[in-house]
Amino acid sequence: MAEFDSDKAKQDSVDTSANQNRRTVLKGTAGILAAGVFPAVHAQEKIVLRYLGTAVNQDKAIAEKFKADTGIEIQYIPVTTDEVTKRAVTAPNSFDLIDTEYFSLKKIIPTGNLLAIDSKRIKNADKITTLFTKGEVAGKAVGDQGTAPKKVMFLEGAGSKKFSATPTQFMTLIPTVYNADTLGIRPDLIKRPIDSWKELLNPEFKGKAAILNIPSIGIMDAAMVVESMGIHKYKDKGNMTKAEIDLTIKTLIEAKKAGQFRALWKDFNESVNLMASGEVVIQSMWSPAVTAVRSKGIDCVFQPLKEGYRAWASGFGLPATLSGKKLDGAYEFINWFLDGWAGAYLNRQGYYSAVLETAKAKMEAYEWAYWMEGKPAAQDIKSPQGDVIAKAGAVRDGGSYEQRMGGIACWNAVMDENEYMVRKWNEFVAA
Amino acid sequence: MSAPATATHAATRPLHTIAAWWQAAPFALVFLLFFIVPLVLIGMVSLWDFNEYELIPAVSLRNYLSIFEGCSHLTDNGDFCVTLSTYLSTLKFCFLVWAITLVLGFAVAYFLAFHVRSSGMQTALFVLCTVPFWTSNVIRMISWVPLLGRNGLVNQTLMGIGLVNEPVEWLLFSDFSVVLAFVHLYTMFMIVPIFNSMMRIDRSLLEAATDAGASGWQTLWNVIVPLSKTGIIIGSIFVITIVMGDFVTIGVMGGQQIASVGKIIQVQTSYLQFPLAAANAVILLAVVLMIIYGLTRLVDIRKEL
Structure with a gap:
């Protein structure tokens, strides 16, 4: 009996010490976590931007390239054109970046759900094509029936819900892609x-x-x-x-x-x-x-x-509630987008990009000549996925x-x- | 003698009632939160005013009036107003789909219940009926397109064997394709309840009918159909409510060219015209409730179950 008891006692003590050990380890880890690791993890916390837009503009390659360049992750939320507007009006906290058509602004801006984009924080703001800022292409005015972007491009001030007829520092959207449909x-x-x-x-x-x-x-x-x-x-x-x-x-x-x-x-x-x-x-x-x-x-x-054509244009907007790191990240994305790689990528799909200068630098001369200058293709034209979409000698429809x-x-x-x-x-x- | 008994009865009764209330409470709460409250909200919003970007609380019948605007006379093209013609078209689909799924569903359930003897085989065949549900609704519909299209399999076959010289156009994006897709999608909802009530039929009743000299058809019509009524009504309610509210199937299979009440509501919500959509939803609800009320008058479901 005695033996048994002592055995049991030993076992108990082993159990307790094991328990204690485990507890100490846990405490220790918690301490380390609380003291050092946690803040470090927190500081390196990845920024994830929820990008609301239509599937047409949400290209996987663009998100991958941006992540490789900056470490910021883009999470696409693909919905239909009408749904983008609806979300912007009814659920402005459900996204960090919105890619919407300019005509929707007449519905979204009066709600005050969008932040006026400070053009001082956009590196290439002054290089955005005159089609948006003045409604001109190569110095000539184009048709402005309907919601032409120049009518809704600028706001009167930082917190304003009124469109400004003349350019100001505060923009509603930064153009992503636009085209003339037929x-x-x-x-x-x-x-x-x-x-x-x-x-x-x-x-x-x-x-x-x-x-x-x-x-x-x-x-x-x-x-x-x-x-x-x-x-x-x-x-x-x-x-x-x-x-x-x-x-x-x-x-x-x-x-x-x-x-x-x-x-x-x-x-x-x-x-x-x-x-x-x-x-x-x-x-x-x-x-x-x-x-x-x-x-x-x-x-x-x-x-x-x-x-003629029926034109459309869409652009990036920021929700009014965005702040801190996410806001910085969103500005970084917009700047990256205008920097050329994305523009070249979109131009190769037959869209047009907002800043032509930077996109040109990232395209081959023969590509630029085919897509933008309306010249016959000097060699086979490929889509970004590598499919041949026009043989050498072909001319782009629309010139x-x-x-x-x-x-x-x-x-x-x-x-x-x-x-x-x-x-x-x-x-x-x-x- | 009776006095003490009544006293006990009176004493236990409130306790009993409270317990019953508690038992019903969770489900009642779920119902209240997810059914009654939203419904009241819809009713409320349907009376509101709105503009491009905001809803304005009010009590006005503007939305209801605008839904029925122009319904007192025919349009310039000789049609009914949008609301009437949309409801007529939706009701038409409802009736066609209901009739076809009923016949098909009854036949399949009858076969499963009375002709398949082993219960293992019954289960296997029953699972087979659910195979179409293993893929998503949208995929099931879209897969009809390469089959029925102008250059689809059916047309190629018809032209190949020389039955027609030109592709048959009404196979796709037509009333036909819409009904076909509905039947494909929803016959199952008819089979399950009918099969269920057929399995409850006492087999000795059938033997008795045969012994009394009834023919197969007489047994079917006078014994099986009346005893399957509950299943038929429940299946009908499923099919009718689904078809009345559907807009995806009609959209895809009708080539977006056929109106449905659900589609109108969807268009209105996507243009932020929530009060209009709510008013439409209230009307749709009223119509569906009337149909269901009519159906339940035919059979007292609670008594039969």
Whole structure:
């Protein structure tokens, strides 16, 4: 019995000492953590920027390159164009960086959810293309119907909710990408030249046309068509009167009833599918979608039209609540974005970048000549992924930067009669 | 004698009631938080005013009026107003999908319940029915496109065997494709409850029917269908509520060209017209509730279960 007891006692003591040991170690670690390691870890805490935008602009390669260059991580939140605006208005704390279209600013700025960007902290601010600051390309004014960026580019002051007509130190958005949209066509299936917006409703393409189902953009495409058919001349396509909206929608409904449209599309990928599968031969399209169809080896052209283009532009904004390290990180990202690598990357996809000078430095001379100067390709042109998208000798549709951006007829817009327009658009969808 | 008994009864009753309340409390709370409160909020917001970027608390019928604006007469194109034609189109899909899934679901459930003898086989086949649910809803729908498209498999086959000279256009982005996708997606919701109530049918009733000289069809119509009513009604409620609120399937399969109530609500929320969307949601809810009320009048589900 005694032996047993002592054994047990020994065991107990072993247990206690083991426990004590464990406890001391734990305490020690906690002490070390509390004293030294924790602050160090905290200081090196990685900055993660939540980037809200549409999937089209959220390229994996850009986030990877930025992380490699600066150590800051970009976390993409891909949503649709309309959803970006909705989040900016309703949930401004759900992102650290927003990539939104300029026309949405009319809805976002009055809420005070965006920070005025201090152009003194943007290294290349004075090099941003004059298209944004003055509404000019190569010294010539371009069309400013709709929400042209120059109208909403600047704020009156740091905390202001009012747009300034003249340039100030405080910017609403720093432009990321912009382009002039037109119709995409399948030349191999159409087999004749297309040169006007009115072809979208030409009965020849009955059941083979599509228009996009984002009301605020679709109505603009429809307006280009209506004007080119000679039905009506708008004072401002980007700000129609009720009567003009009625007329535009009526034209669309008549075409729809006649079976003109194969489908409407809302998502970038839908437009690619419709075109690539041959369901549709002429439709509203975005340039990266055309590039995507072409990279499948299918002939698709982003057709320049004589009436001009419908332009759009998007840019980076910062939520008003952003501060400290994250704010610094966001400014760093914007500066990095304008520094050339990203610009060159976007230009190679057929977009245009905000600061042309720096992007040019990161592109090969033959690439610059093809994409920006409208010259025949000196050698095969490849997409950033390495697919050949244009053979040597080919010329970019739409020509040079000046030709293309100079041909802008109107900009994506939010109308004063927006609510009425959306209601009428629903009528078109229901017809 | 009865006095003490009543006293005891009276004493235990409040205790009993309190215990029952406690037991019901968790679920009641969940319901309150996630169902009643949001619903009241929707009702409230539907009366608010709004502009491009803010909601303005108010009590106005503006949203309801604007939904029904122009519904008293036909439009210039000879259509009903948007709201009416949208509801009509949604109800049409609802009816078609309901009828088809009912017939299909009943047939499949009947086969599973009465023709498959071993319960192992029954389980295996039942799991087989759920296979379409192993991929996401959107993928299931999109996979119809290469099959039904202008250059799709079906058209290639039809043209290959010389049945048609030109691709058949109505296979995709049409009422047909929408109904097809719905049936594909939701027949399961019909099968499960019907199968469930068929399994509860006492087999001796069927034998009795046969002994009494009923033919197969007579047994089906006079014994099985009445006894499966609960399942049929529950399945119908599932299918009808899902189809009434759907906008993704109609969007993808209809080529975005066919209106649905859900789609209208979605467009309105994405343009920050929350009060309008809320008003639409209230109307949709009212319509669906009326349908369900009508269905439950046919069968007292609580009694039958």
